[in-house]
Amino acid sequence: MTRTIIVTGAGGVGKTTLSAGIAVEAARLGLRTLVLTIDPAKRLADALGVAELGDEPKPVEGEPHLHAAMLDVAASWEAIIHRYAEPDVGDRLLVNPYFRAIADRFPAAQSYAAGERMADSIESKLYDVVVVDTPPSGGGLDFYLAPARTGALISGKLLKWLTGSHLPGRSVLYRMTAKPMLKFADVVLGGPMLSDVADFVLDLRTMYDGLSVRTKTIDRYLRAADTIIATTADPTPINETRRFFDELGDIRIAPRAVLFNRTLPTEWIHASGEPHAEIDDPGLMAATTENLVAWASEAQRQLDAADELSARYGVPVYELPWTVPPPATLDDLADLVAPASISDWLAE
Amino acid sequence: MLSTDLVLVSGKGGTGKSAVASAIAIERARRGQTVLAIDLGNGLGLGAHLRARHLTYKPVEVRAGLYAMTMERTAALDEYFKKQLHMPQGAPTKPIAGALSVLVDAAPGVREIISIGKPVHELWQGTWDAVIVDTPSLGQFRSYLRAPMTISELAPTGAVGRQASALAEVLADAGTTRVVLVTNPAELPVIETREMLEHIREEQLCPAPSVVMNRMLTPASFDDSDLNSLPTGPLRAAGVHQLSMERSQAEWATNVDADATLPFLRGVLTPGEVAVQLADAIGTIV
Numbered sequence: 001m002t003r004t005i006i007v008t009g010a011g012g013v014g015k016t017t018l019s020a021g022i023a024v025e026a027a028r029l030g031l032r033t034l035v036l037t038i039d040p041a042k043r044l045a046d047a048l049g050v051a052e053l054g055d056e057p058k059p060v061e062g063e064p065h066l067h068a069a070m071l072d073v074a075a076s077w078e079a080i081i082h083r084y085a086e087p088d089v090g091d092r093l094l095v096n097p098y099f100r101a102i103a104d105r106f107p108a109a110q111s112y113a114a115g116e117r118m119a120d121s122i123e124s125k126l127y128d129v130v131v132v133d134t135p136p137s138g139g140g141l142d143f144y145l146a147p148a149r150t151g152a153l154i155s156g157k158l159l160k161w162l163t164g165s166h167l168p169g170r171s172v173l174y175r176m177t178a179k180p181m182l183k184f185a186d187v188v189l190g191g192p193m194l195s196d197v198a199d200f201v202l203d204l205r206t207m208y209d210g211l212s213v214r215t216k217t218i219d220r221y222l223r224a225a226d227t228i229i230a231t232t233a234d235p236t237p238i239n240e241t242r243r244f245f246d247e248l249g250d251i252r253i254a255p256r257a258v259l260f261n262r263t264l265p266t267e268w269i270h271a272s273g274e275p276h277a278e279i280d281d282p283g284l285m286a287a288t289t290e291n292l293v294a295w296a297s298e299a300q301r302q303l304d305a306a307d308e309l310s311a312r313y314g315v316p317v318y319e320l321p322w323t324v325p326p327p328a329t330l331d332d333l334a335d336l337v338a339p340a341s342i343s344d345w346l347a348e
Numbered sequence: 349m350l351s352t353d354l355v356l357v358s359g360k361g362g363t364g365k366s367a368v369a370s371a372i373a374i375e376r377a378r379r380g381q382t383v384l385a386i387d388l389g390n391g392l393g394l395g396a397h398l399r400a401r402h403l404t405y406k407p408v409e410v411r412a413g414l415y416a417m418t419m420e421r422t423a424a425l426d427e428y429f430k431k432q433l434h435m436p437q438g439a440p441t442k443p444i445a446g447a448l449s450v451l452v453d454a455a456p457g458v459r460e461i462i463s464i465g466k467p468v469h470e471l472w473q474g475t476w477d478a479v480i481v482d483t484p485s486l487g488q489f490r491s492y493l494r495a496p497m498t499i500s501e502l503a504p505t506g507a508v509g510r511q512a513s514a515l516a517e518v519l520a521d522a523g524t525t526r527v528v529l530v531t532n533p534a535e536l537p538v539i540e541t542r543e544m545l546e547h548i549r550e551e552q553l554c555p556a557p558s559v560v561m562n563r564m565l566t567p568a569s570f571d572d573s574d575l576n577s578l579p580t581g582p583l584r585a586a587g588v589h590q591l592s593m594e595r596s597q598a599e600w601a602t603n604v605d606a607d608a609t610l611p612f613l614r615g616v617l618t619p620g621e622v623a624v625q626l627a628d629a630i631g632t633i634v
């Protein structure tokens with residue numbers, strides 16, 4: 001069975017880097033591993049060799065058991081359409097302005113596409129471990145709710161309201177334009193928009209049966225996966241992490257661990273209050289002490305935040321080192337996540 | 349013509365845009381302006397930095413002259429129909445709002461114009477000297493800017509389309525709208541900021557942005573050879589960390605032209621303290 005690890009968290013905390021690090025660790029245990037990345041920084045993309053390849057998983061040079069792919073949202077949506085829609089409907093949808101806009105902007109779209117890719121990768125049976133980096137959409141829960149939201153969109157709730165009936169055919173819809181509600185909607189939205197939306201929803205509706213089965217499958221995989229929350233000590237990621245724990249609890253998903261990225265050595269905290277070895281140059285002594293005190297206060301803030309998360313939610317919080325510059329090789333990536341002892345829990 | 353300022357603050361996630369938006373709002377209020385700060389995201393960031401635990405759709409005064417609010421979808425939709433689209437009395441706005449909440453997920457641009465429509469609507473009310481907007485992310489911000497155009501193309505005849513054209517005009521008016529992009533001296537924030545500047549130049553949907561380089565370390569007075577003379581230990585290790593950070597920051601900072609630089613605040617600071625300290629540093633930049 002494929003083990004799935006989902007790495008989520010606020011923007012800017014290093015989700016993509018940590019996903020890659022976990023994948024390298026897994027691959028080094030001899031497990032066939034795939035990492036699905038989203039928008040990696042250039043150095044990271046170079047390290048993984050995914051810079052120019054895009055959507056299809058490709059072996060990572062120098063790491064025999066590791067494959068990497070970069071999620072291309074547009075390509076994923078096209079694949080979804082071709083899978084679930086009749087050919088003529090699919091062609092019509094792909095040029096429909098509403099579909100294009102949804103593919104670009106529907107907040108759940110990128111998340112849903114990532115979920116589809118995750119499911120495909122699991123079902124391919126090519127991998128023992130699939131590591132999923134999640135899109136930086138508004139709040140990490142998007143990734144978990146995307147299947148249900150996509151299902152709701154396609155179920156034709158809008159159409160039902162517009163026409164007052166369940167899933168009418170195209171001709172029925174147009175005969176009903178005399179209805180007061182549709183007339184009113186026409187004034188608000190303008191005629192062309194209304195009929196474009198109707199066309200779009202009717203076409204989308206034909207995909208419903210296939211897609212609704214799929215959204216349930218994706219949901220099952222999401223629940224079976226290990227969820228890892230990445231954070232840093234900055235206020236925004238910490239707030240997001242708290243909110244995320246609460247909201248995941250509401251949908252009965254328990255995160256497995258927190259990876260606390262960019263932490264400083266805790267011994268700096270104690271060292272900053274102690275006398276130091278004699279340094280002849282008093283100016284240098286003052287400047288370096290002041291520097292240590294400043295970074296030690298940062299280390300203190302990190303420690304407090306990590307302790308609070310661990311106490312409040314009862315999950316392991318792994319503190320990962322602040323490496324400057326960021327990891328640029330596979331070894332660097334493995335070193336970064338080493339404190340999280342990935343191998344221990346992959347062995348379970 | 350509007351005499352009020354609309355300040356749109358955006359930036360890559362994690363760069364500190366809520367802190368900078370709060371700092372701008374605090375600084376404006378200190379100068380005696382009546383300011384409204386709006387969080388278009390989940391309200392957490394702005395709320396924490398302005399020391400307001402729960403922001404709501406109704407603005408609350410968080411310090412003298414400074415009011416803050418967050419978007420609430422249902423309330424925003426209702427207001428959008430009643431006030432912004434000028435629906436007649438007795439119009440069935442409730443079912444329309446219900447349907448629209450579904451449409452908002454489906455039709456391109458509708459969610460965005462309802463969000464970005466709110467600050468502009470507040471501007472039109474004439475209550476505020478400045479409206480400061482904390483937008484969720486660069487991608488979202490770009491959707492906001494493009495939404496009025498998208499809507500005008502898709503729905504040229506309806507009330508939604510007319511409201512959208514009026515919005516587009518305000519957003520593009522350099523006499524009213526200022527755009528602030530917050531970035532950090534690091535790879536992804538700098539690259540994404542450059543891409544955003546390029547998009548804005550091409551699309552001309554808003555005035556040229558000011559770039560704020562946030563979290564820039566103050567250079568230390570020691571160098572590598574000084575550190576080499578120190579014994580191994582925290583004093584030296586913290587020094588090495590400082591100098592590596594400075595080098596890394598310098599490399600990326602030169603890759604984008606910043607109009608202002610804000611300091612990296614180390615230590616045990618609450619979001620509220622961060623915003624106040626940044627407000628001290630931000631001066632008259634924006």
